[in-house]
Every structure is written in C-alpha cells, then in structure tokens.
Amino acid sequence: MPRRTATMLASTLTFIALLCAGVFITVPYSEMSPGPTVNTLGEAGGEPVLQISGRKTYPATGHLNMTTVRVTGADYKMNLVEAVYGWLAHDNVVVPHDTLYPDGKTEEQSTQENAEEFTQSQESAKVAALKQLKVPVKSRVVVSTVLKDTPSENRLHAGDVIRAVDGTSVKEPGDVAKLVVKHKPGEDVVFTIVPAKEAAAAEKAGKEPEGTEKVTITTVKADKGDRAIVGIHAGTDHTFPLAININLADVGGPSAGLMFALGIVDKLTPGDLTGGKFVAGTGTIDDQGKVGPIGGIEMKLVGARNAGAEYFLTPGENCATAASDIPDGLTLVKVNTIDDAAKSLEKIKSGDTAGLVGCSAS
Known part of the structure; x- marks a missing residue:
C-alpha cells in the first residue's frame, strides 16, 4: 500500500475513533436555544392569550411578543460532540449544567419553581398594567408559604x-419578617389574620376580607444564624376590579411579565400601542412596574428576529449583553419600567425612532 494512502487511511480511522469516543464521553454541560415567541395580543392554542371582562376592551393589532428559551433537561447527558457543536453554533449556547440546575435541582423541581414564578409574574403584570392605567388595585399581605416541620x-x-403582628399593622410582606425577628427564639409572636377560607370568599364577592382572629406562634431558631423564625413566607394578594385571565400553557419563569403587562394595557386602551408594528421583548416586572433582568437574552433576540420582530424591548440590566451580538434588522430598546416601555411604543408608533433609547455594549 502506498505511504500516502496508508497515511490517509490512518488519519481517517483516527478521526472516526475520536468521533466515536466523543459520542460516548459525557460532559457536565447543558444547552440553551431560541424558543417560540407568542403574541400577547393574539391567540395560543385557539384561545386569546389575554381574556379580559368587567371593563371595555379594544381591538389591538400589531405584535407584543413574549419570548422564550429552550433548555435541555436536568437528566440530559450531553456528549462531547454535541458540546463542541453547540460552542461553534451561533444560535445555541452551551453553559455549565449547574447554571440551569444548581444544587442538584431535578427537572421536576425546576418545572415547579418555574410554574410558580410564571404565576407570580402574571399577577404582577396585572397590577403593573392597572397602575399604569391609574385603575385602583386593592392589595393585602398574605401567608404565601408555610414551611414543613416549623411552628x-x-x-x-x-x-x-396578615393584618398585624404583635398588634402592629403590616403594609408590606417585608414588615412581617422585621416584626418576627425582633423576638428571640422561644418567644411568642401574635398574628392577627383573616383565615384563607374567609378571605377567598370575600375576594370572590369583590369585597375586602373582614373578621379577624389571633394566632400565637412560638418562634424557633433559624438553621443559620441566631434569628427567630416562625416558618412562613409572606407575600401579596390583590383584588382586581375586573377579571384578567392569561391563557398560556407550557411556559414557565417570570420573564414574560413586561410583555403581559403591555398587552393588558393595549387591550384596555383605545387604539394600538404599536401602531401595527412587530415588537417583541422580555423582562420581569414587579407590582410597581419596575422591569428586571432575565436569562438567555441572546437566545431570545434570535427567536424574536426569526419570528419577524423589528424592535426588542430589553431590560436595562441585560442591555450590555444583548448589544454585543444583535441580529441583523432588530433594534434594541432599553427599558427599566413599564412607563419607559409605553413611551417607547409611542415613539415606535409615531415613527419617531430617533428618540428611542438603545442599548450599548459598554
């Protein structure tokens, strides 16, 4: 056999051997890729994404698309070949497995956590949207979680x-913890509450919960530190003057909050916020309308542009990363609040895009 042929054959066999080895060698990485986008002004699964009753609504054209990211499952074993391909591919990102599933979190736990965050983001989106429209929303502090094996x-x-702790009225969830930690472990804390059953009945009737009772809880020492705890997490519940339902399955996490809020504002406002333009975006939102950062911004930009988006509403804290690799034809718009977003949409609608606040890579 000629030397040149033998060398080529050996090289080919070596390459095949390395390729086969790469298939069987697993690495501790996961992959993120662009997920689907959904127009909050449109339909999903044959139903409107936003269903509003109890107040006049208006038809809305254009797009206010929320964006998503696909990730490999917690139990998925990525091989070396897939990792190398992912590192080289432009539309995918390979990240350490612990980035998506920290502390050995299972896929089931991650799914449950994402579902809870998604539900909370919907509530905050409703509150932020109605406050933007100057529609009053009644809020109250509630027990959101009771921890197992605690007092x-x-x-x-x-x-x-929760109306009061030790006779002191509470206005925000953080007030509860502040009042509890004034105690030493082993001391009693008196909660003045409206039981959940009565509160739910009042909310259904559109009334404020009444009829309080006192519950005494003996504090214990926290697992870390010397502070006193009772074993609850406090949160906020709301009574809305209208019914807002968000119908979207198989989506989790808090990052759609901003786009849900804008969709609600558009539905309750005459005319179009977008002027018929295709706008996508992302960002968490709190009850005060503040927009927060999200993960996977690069993938969301690609997904939005692939869907046809011209503008992308970008949380301020994500701007530098987003601006480092902007898909052709997509304009980034920096937003820190729902009011920023609403004013940006006015400029997009009017064609005054020179007045938009963009994102910088620095």
Missing part, C-alpha cells in the same frame, strides 16, 4: 391575610 405548620395556612 406555623397547621397553625397558619397559605392564603391567610
């Missing part, structure tokens, strides 16, 4: 409205 188990319940 509050079977004494307090999720949905209980």
Whole structure:
C-alpha cells in the first residue's frame, strides 16, 4: 500500500475513533436555544392569550411578543460532540449544567419553581398594567408559604391575610419578617389574620376580607444564624376590579411579565400601542412596574428576529449583553419600567425612532 494512502487511511480511522469516543464521553454541560415567541395580543392554542371582562376592551393589532428559551433537561447527558457543536453554533449556547440546575435541582423541581414564578409574574403584570392605567388595585399581605416541620405548620395556612403582628399593622410582606425577628427564639409572636377560607370568599364577592382572629406562634431558631423564625413566607394578594385571565400553557419563569403587562394595557386602551408594528421583548416586572433582568437574552433576540420582530424591548440590566451580538434588522430598546416601555411604543408608533433609547455594549 502506498505511504500516502496508508497515511490517509490512518488519519481517517483516527478521526472516526475520536468521533466515536466523543459520542460516548459525557460532559457536565447543558444547552440553551431560541424558543417560540407568542403574541400577547393574539391567540395560543385557539384561545386569546389575554381574556379580559368587567371593563371595555379594544381591538389591538400589531405584535407584543413574549419570548422564550429552550433548555435541555436536568437528566440530559450531553456528549462531547454535541458540546463542541453547540460552542461553534451561533444560535445555541452551551453553559455549565449547574447554571440551569444548581444544587442538584431535578427537572421536576425546576418545572415547579418555574410554574410558580410564571404565576407570580402574571399577577404582577396585572397590577403593573392597572397602575399604569391609574385603575385602583386593592392589595393585602398574605401567608404565601408555610414551611414543613416549623411552628406555623397547621397553625397558619397559605392564603391567610396578615393584618398585624404583635398588634402592629403590616403594609408590606417585608414588615412581617422585621416584626418576627425582633423576638428571640422561644418567644411568642401574635398574628392577627383573616383565615384563607374567609378571605377567598370575600375576594370572590369583590369585597375586602373582614373578621379577624389571633394566632400565637412560638418562634424557633433559624438553621443559620441566631434569628427567630416562625416558618412562613409572606407575600401579596390583590383584588382586581375586573377579571384578567392569561391563557398560556407550557411556559414557565417570570420573564414574560413586561410583555403581559403591555398587552393588558393595549387591550384596555383605545387604539394600538404599536401602531401595527412587530415588537417583541422580555423582562420581569414587579407590582410597581419596575422591569428586571432575565436569562438567555441572546437566545431570545434570535427567536424574536426569526419570528419577524423589528424592535426588542430589553431590560436595562441585560442591555450590555444583548448589544454585543444583535441580529441583523432588530433594534434594541432599553427599558427599566413599564412607563419607559409605553413611551417607547409611542415613539415606535409615531415613527419617531430617533428618540428611542438603545442599548450599548459598554
């Protein structure tokens, strides 16, 4: 056999051997890729994404698309060949497995956490949208979670409205913890509550919960530190003057909050916020309308542009990363609040795009 032929054959066999080895060698990485986008002004699964009753709504054209990211599952074993391909591919990102599933979190746990964050983001989107429209929303502090094997188990319940702690009225969820930690472990804390069942009945009737009772809880020492705890997480519940339902399955996490809020504003406002333009975006939102950062911004930009978006509403804290690799034809718009976003949409609608605040890579 000629030397040249033998060399080529050996090289080919070596390459095949390395390729086969790469297929069987697993690496501790996961992959993120662009997911689908959904127009919050349109339909998903044959139903409107936003269904509003109890107040006049208006037809809305154009797009206000929320964006998503696909990720490999917690149990997925990526091989070396897939990792190398992902590193080289422009539309995918390979990240350490622990970035998506920290502390050995299972896929089931991650899915549950994402579902809870998605539900909370919807509530905050409703509150932020109605506040933007100057529609009053009644809020109250509630027990959001009761931790297992703690003093509050079977004494307090999720949905209980917390009126006061030790006789001091509470206005924000953070007030509860501040009042509890004034105690030493082993001391009693007195909660003035409206039980969850009564609170739910009042909310259904569109009334404020009434009829309080007192519950005494003996504090214990936290697992870390010397502070006193009772074993609950406090949160906020709301009574809305109209019904807003968000119908979207198989989506999790808090990052659609901004786009849901804008969709609600558009539906409750005469005319179009977008002027018929294709706008996509992302960002968490809180009850005050503040927009927060999200993960996977690069993938969301690609997904939005692939869907046809011309403008992308970008959380300010994500701007530098987003601006480092902008898909052709997509204009980034920096937003820090829902009001920023609404004013940016006015400029897009009017064609005054020179007045938009963009993103910088620095």
